[in-house]
Amino acid sequence: MKRVGRKSDCPINFALEVFGDSWSLLIxxxxxxxxxxxxxEFLESRERIATNVLATRLELLERKGIxxxxxxxxxxxxxxxxxxxxxxxxxxxxFEMMSWGVAHDPKAEKPAVDFIKRFHRNKSKLxxxxxxxxxxxGSVFSFN
Amino acid sequence: MKRVGRKSDCPINFALEVFGDSWSLLIxxxxxxxxxxxxxEFLESRERIATNVLATRLELLERKGIxxxxxxxxxxxxxxxxxxxxxxxxxxxxFEMMSWGVAHDPKAEKPAVDFIKRFHRNKSKLxxxxxxxxxxxGSVFSFN
Numbered sequence: 001m002k003r004v005g006r007k008s009d010c011p012i013n014f015a016l017e018v019f020g021d022s023w024s025l026l027i028x029x030x031x032x033x034x035x036x037x038x039x040x041e042f043l044e045s046r047e048r049i050a051t052n053v054l055a056t057r058l059e060l061l062e063r064k065g066i067x068x069x070x071x072x073x074x075x076x077x078x079x080x081x082x083x084x085x086x087x088x089x090x091x092x093x094x095f096e097m098m099s100w101g102v103a104h105d106p107k108a109e110k111p112a113v114d115f116i117k118r119f120h121r122n123k124s125k126l127x128x129x130x131x132x133x134x135x136x137x138g139s140v141f142s143f144n
Numbered sequence: 145m146k147r148v149g150r151k152s153d154c155p156i157n158f159a160l161e162v163f164g165d166s167w168s169l170l171i172x173x174x175x176x177x178x179x180x181x182x183x184x185e186f187l188e189s190r191e192r193i194a195t196n197v198l199a200t201r202l203e204l205l206e207r208k209g210i211x212x213x214x215x216x217x218x219x220x221x222x223x224x225x226x227x228x229x230x231x232x233x234x235x236x237x238x239f240e241m242m243s244w245g246v247a248h249d250p251k252a253e254k255p256a257v258d259f260i261k262r263f264h265r266n267k268s269k270l271x272x273x274x275x276x277x278x279x280x281x282g283s284v285f286s287f288n
Binding site for chain 1: 152153156157159161162164165166169170173189190192230236238242243244245246247249251252253256267268
């Protein structure tokens with residue numbers, strides 16, 4: 001799936017060339033919903049990403065301007081990954097994917113089902129709320 | 145990226161395991177925006193999908209219940225691929241991806257930019273309009 005240069009100027013293709021692989025979107029999910037910020041935290045996902053794949057994806061997302069990497073204020077062996085404004089703009093895509101998953105997966109988890117009910121009551125309100133929260137360092141399922 | 149069984153019950157992961165690769169979403173785009181319906185038409189995409197990759201993706205999308213395959217009414221050497229209701233439910237994701245692409249790609253194409261302006265005026269109205277049109281055999285940029 002490695003490609004050199006752009007295959008077209010279609011904006012959907014543009015989006016897919018930046019984050020169109022499963023792991024990138026699962027990293028986004030972990031930041032937005034659970035508030036993960038470090039390599040070690042991303043590595044603990046239930047989907048069990050391989051160390052080399054995670055390192056490559058984080059580097060790619062940083063290079064594409066989706067993630068900012070900054071030194072961890074309390075531990076200089078670690079880096080903090082946070083979403084740029086361009087990365088925060090991916091939140092509506094993540095919510096629509098979650099909505100589709102909830103609608104078509106009989107095993108969808110209760111917190112996700114409840115969250116999507118809120119989403120359908122007022123999509124733009126929830127997108128704004130969550131974007132503001134994540135920008136401030138928090139996440140959907142946390143209060144930090 | 146081949147995985148056996150489900151890695152988690154997260155609905156975002158569920159969605160990604162069904163269509164979380166670039167080519168699946170480009171096939172969806174070609175159906176929704178341009179009205180493509182046959183293997184030969186999908187093969188002509190500007191992104192130049194390889195024949196074996198296209199065949200595998202179409203089969204996967206059919207098996208996952210996203211696409212229906214029916215014999216072509218006018219040419220029995222061909223099949224017609226159309227979106228199921230589960231597949232039509234992917235339209236909001238495609239629109240949000242396009243919206244992100246338009247916002248962050250200075251080279252985004254004019255018809256896409258204009259379409260996304262309409263989308264932001266009333267998202268749910270446009271999603272319903274396009275879903276109805278595609279269900280009836282049409283597409284965004286065609287009048288059939």
